Amino acid sequence: MTLKELRKKSRQMLRDGNIDSPEADADLILMHVLELNKTELLTKDFVVPDALSIEVGGYLNRRLSGTPVQYIIGRTEFMSLEFVVNKDVLIPRADTEILVEAVISKLKAVKGPTKVLDIGAGSGCIGLSIANELADASVAELDFSEKALKVAMLNCERLSLKKRAEFICRDIAEVDAETEDWIPSDGFDCVVSNPPYIRTDDMLDLPKEIFEHEPISALDGGEDGLRFYRIITEKAPKLLKDGGILAYEVGYDQAESVAEIMRGGFEDIETVKDLAGIDRVVIGFKSKKD
Numbered sequence: 001m002t003l004k005e006l007r008k009k010s011r012q013m014l015r016d017g018n019i020d021s022p023e024a025d026a027d028l029i030l031m032h033v034l035e036l037n038k039t040e041l042l043t044k045d046f047v048v049p050d051a052l053s054i055e056v057g058g059y060l061n062r063r064l065s066g067t068p069v070q071y072i073i074g075r076t077e078f079m080s081l082e083f084v085v086n087k088d089v090l091i092p093r094a095d096t097e098i099l100v101e102a103v104i105s106k107l108k109a110v111k112g113p114t115k116v117l118d119i120g121a122g123s124g125c126i127g128l129s130i131a132n133e134l135a136d137a138s139v140a141e142l143d144f145s146e147k148a149l150k151v152a153m154l155n156c157e158r159l160s161l162k163k164r165a166e167f168i169c170r171d172i173a174e175v176d177a178e179t180e181d182w183i184p185s186d187g188f189d190c191v192v193s194n195p196p197y198i199r200t201d202d203m204l205d206l207p208k209e210i211f212e213h214e215p216i217s218a219l220d221g222g223e224d225g226l227r228f229y230r231i232i233t234e235k236a237p238k239l240l241k242d243g244g245i246l247a248y249e250v251g252y253d254q255a256e257s258v259a260e261i262m263r264g265g266f267e268d269i270e271t272v273k274d275l276a277g278i279d280r281v282v283i284g285f286k287s288k289k290d
């Protein structure tokens, strides 16, 4: 079969299987298996060896059975960077780029080198994109999952950020912010997190594709979805410098509740909307009086 024929057939298979974005997913699979970039995929034509057509078929079948395409090809794009992903980490979402951009713009206003703590690092997409953008920022990537941190470390290596990143395998709920030695004595400039924020009762309503494939621990935010905002906000003043930034991604209806949790320890609280006009990011600054 030629590439053009295989491409047509692959797209049709995913269309027939009612996959959400059949054309894009088929193209991602083809580019991955045949090691082509988008331009090559669109312009080249050649006879695809049978072994590779069969491999493409296997990948398409995994997609048809509901596995997200990012897990099938083992990578995704975030902030125009390529991140490795597997089932141990949440697939980075476009909404999270809003959080990263907001943090970058706040950190640009801080003089000198900055230290960022990314809580619930997963693939490392948040902290590593910030470090990639800001040459004098260093980042501590914290996650309770050793398997997730392995993915984050791999991404760090691929982005050549090893000198400016460290990895801490801890459950934030158990971190003693006063004594742990990875916490800089003068505090972090920024604590950023996209914590699990789905209400436990809503977990079963998640699309099957998410519920059956992505890590539950990266999604379940406890009874009211706010468990991790409470835990992190309570510890954050001890992790941050005076005036330090606390920045969260929040669920579609959580911005006001999260801002409320932050009041008291944080001031100048602001929200940033996502592309759908929903308050998606909440940012505050550690009150100087603390």
Ligand code: GLN
Pocket (backbone or CB within 6 Å): 090, 091, 092, 093, 096, 119, 120, 121, 122, 123, 124, 125, 126, 194, 195, 196, 197, 217, 218, 219
């Ligand atoms: N920080 C990672 C991300 O934004 C993981 C978030 C999570 O596991 N809740 O993709």
